[in-house]
Amino acid sequence: MSPGLRTRLGSTLLPVAITVVATAAPLALSSPAVAQQTSATGTFDQQVLFRASQDPGYACFRIPSIVRTNDGTLLAFAEGRVLNCGDANDIDIVMKRSTDGGRTWGPLQVVNDGGGDTHGNPTAMVDRRTGRILLAETYNKGRTDSSGCGSPCDRTPHLQYSDDDGLTWSQPRDLTDEIRPSSWNSWDGTGPGHGIQLTRGKHAGRLVFGVNAESWDGSKVSAAHAALVYSDDGGEHWHLGATQSWPVSDDGTFPQKPQELSVTERQDGTLLVSAREQDGIDLGQRTQAVSRDGGTSFSGPFRALPDVYTPEVQCSVLNPGDRILLACPGDPDRRRSMMIRSSFDGGRTWQGLDRGTAVTADWSGYSDLVQADRQTIGLMYEGGAVAATDEIRFARFTEDALTPRLGPYPTTPDLAPRTLPASVLGDPAPTDGVGGGAMAFDGVDDAVRLPYQPQLALGTKDFTASLWFRYTATTGEQPLLWMGGTGTTQPQVWLRAEPDANRVRGLITAKQGKATVSTASVATTGAYNDDTWHHLVLRRGGGQLALFLDGAQVATAADVTGSVSRDSSFGVHVGQRMDARAFFTGSIDDVRVYDRALSDEEIASAAPTDGTVLWLPMDRVRVSH
Numbered sequence: 001m002s003p004g005l006r007t008r009l010g011s012t013l014l015p016v017a018i019t020v021v022a023t024a025a026p027l028a029l030s031s032p033a034v035a036q037q038t039s040a041t042g043t044f045d046q047q048v049l050f051r052a053s054q055d056p057g058y059a060c061f062r063i064p065s066i067v068r069t070n071d072g073t074l075l076a077f078a079e080g081r082v083l084n085c086g087d088a089n090d091i092d093i094v095m096k097r098s099t100d101g102g103r104t105w106g107p108l109q110v111v112n113d114g115g116g117d118t119h120g121n122p123t124a125m126v127d128r129r130t131g132r133i134l135l136a137e138t139y140n141k142g143r144t145d146s147s148g149c150g151s152p153c154d155r156t157p158h159l160q161y162s163d164d165d166g167l168t169w170s171q172p173r174d175l176t177d178e179i180r181p182s183s184w185n186s187w188d189g190t191g192p193g194h195g196i197q198l199t200r201g202k203h204a205g206r207l208v209f210g211v212n213a214e215s216w217d218g219s220k221v222s223a224a225h226a227a228l229v230y231s232d233d234g235g236e237h238w239h240l241g242a243t244q245s246w247p248v249s250d251d252g253t254f255p256q257k258p259q260e261l262s263v264t265e266r267q268d269g270t271l272l273v274s275a276r277e278q279d280g281i282d283l284g285q286r287t288q289a290v291s292r293d294g295g296t297s298f299s300g301p302f303r304a305l306p307d308v309y310t311p312e313v314q315c316s317v318l319n320p321g322d323r324i325l326l327a328c329p330g331d332p333d334r335r336r337s338m339m340i341r342s343s344f345d346g347g348r349t350w351q352g353l354d355r356g357t358a359v360t361a362d363w364s365g366y367s368d369l370v371q372a373d374r375q376t377i378g379l380m381y382e383g384g385a386v387a388a389t390d391e392i393r394f395a396r397f398t399e400d401a402l403t404p405r406l407g408p409y410p411t412t413p414d415l416a417p418r419t420l421p422a423s424v425l426g427d428p429a430p431t432d433g434v435g436g437g438a439m440a441f442d443g444v445d446d447a448v449r450l451p452y453q454p455q456l457a458l459g460t461k462d463f464t465a466s467l468w469f470r471y472t473a474t475t476g477e478q479p480l481l482w483m484g485g486t487g488t489t490q491p492q493v494w495l496r497a498e499p500d501a502n503r504v505r506g507l508i509t510a511k512q513g514k515a516t517v518s519t520a521s522v523a524t525t526g527a528y529n530d531d532t533w534h535h536l537v538l539r540r541g542g543g544q545l546a547l548f549l550d551g552a553q554v555a556t557a558a559d560v561t562g563s564v565s566r567d568s569s570f571g572v573h574v575g576q577r578m579d580a581r582a583f584f585t586g587s588i589d590d591v592r593v594y595d596r597a598l599s600d601e602e603i604a605s606a607a608p609t610d611g612t613v614l615w616l617p618m619d620r621v622r623v624s625h
Helices: 600-604
Strands: 036-038 043-051 060-068 074-081 091-098 109-112 118-126 133-140 156-162 187-190 207-216 221-231 239-247 258-265 271-277 286-291 316-318 324-329 338-343 363-371 377-384 391-397 422-425 429-432 437-442 447-450 463-470 478-484 492-498 503-512 516-523 534-541 544-549 552-558 571-574 585-594 612-616
Touching: 043 074, 043 091, 060 118, 060 363, 060 377, 060 391, 074 118, 109 133, 118 187, 118 207, 133 187, 156 187, 207 271, 221 258, 221 271, 239 286, 258 316, 316 363, 324 363, 324 377, 338 377, 463 478, 463 492, 478 585, 492 534, 503 534, 503 544, 516 544, 516 552
Parallel strands: 091 118
Antiparallel strands: 036 043, 043 391, 060 074, 074 091, 091 109, 118 133, 133 156, 187 207, 207 221, 207 258, 221 239, 258 271, 271 286, 316 324, 324 338, 363 377, 377 391, 422 447, 429 437, 437 585, 447 571, 463 534, 463 585, 478 492, 478 571, 492 503, 503 516, 534 544, 544 552, 585 612
């Protein structure tokens, strides 16, 4: 980029004009590929906001943050990455403005010039009492390669502000002494996304945003921290508030590591804090906590959400009134399929993939939500046809575009001890089973999904999974039972028919220690798609993974060490992949999972009930009203 177009910001607190890296008048930067996405109920009007090919001087744009000012202007911030898409190269904080609710946008402007270093993690917020726009951010020394900042990383938090609707900005000031304890000496991250101003209760007017950090003991990361910081005087002074910390064990593992905190105020004035769960051994890739005192403390520990299916990624939350929105990719394995899910109970429960609203099927990553005007919501998100880092998009929509609040699912009984009924998705048809009724699945949207319960997470235990199946399909992946995550690295257990490969297969993926992942699988030598009932059993025990068909052992493999349910999204489905990318066409009956290895005799005889953690007869569906 021409040196004349990038001006390094100094260290004084005098207001300075931001650098404008364009000369054209405001344009609608719409792209035919993403100009409009129609949901089941409404339309998302989309356009490309930042992209290297349309914004010269940058190789990549990432990390969106967006706010609406008191004057109704939308300010959209991002990291402008100069050399490559790496996290720690020469990075500026850039911005575009819209004065018409996001329909059109002005040219790119540099708010904070990295000057060869990394200036990023933009986290914007607005003081509604004064109109001041505040922008929290972090600095670290830049690299010339595409690697991230090493450990320990020299990150420090900073803050700058604008008093003229984002036209000019103050010089940044260092917040280290105010919000970063000396022991947080390995990493420090503001947001990213947006901070909020409280509107209810005795702390109304308080500004709040999230941070996460790490400690370094001289040889390794020794602890992880998640916190809220707040200001009661419009951002003049900041305080470290609600904080939770987790020690890192000698093998590098830790229970939880909430990162990239997104905050919203619930209708009762409490704060809901939604966070990315990064590699903790607890189940789930989303976690959340609540503050009931304006961000001064958390009312309890962060709670993992195993059945909110997402990849490890930053997500954004917004409370427009009747529901709380969560914008997050819907593919639990990779960053793709941006989706907006709603909670109608203050974030206690969230819509699943089948009831959330898809924004795009493309690759997608980080996001931020904004109330663009009284009726319209805006979503700024990373997306692309090739990679989630191709561009940053802006989507406008109303709540009419979102899936409405729907009633409870039909259910089918789970006869295992201390269980809840399973949800019936789609409309599987009743059919004759092995000893009574069974369910026939249409291969489109029929499935049975179990509510998350701790006993379903089999961990390192021996186990046995048993079911009856009948089908005639000659192509496609035919999932029978899926427990855990998905992809090649997430812990999981599954049984499926693969008629294209002329086999029925069982697989487990286990994780040990910090990152050791191993997979074992067993398969039949035929597809068994003869429209006849067959009994299929997968057993882990005695150092072996074994597959049984119709009472006889047909394949074995050496067991792998580790947990089959750890640190990933976790779902249990019958007739469906966990990520909803394949459905079974055929009939399934009497699904059972035991937290022990059944003997050969037990498998060959009538199925026992002792040790069941899942038992679905598949013979009844109850409709709730």
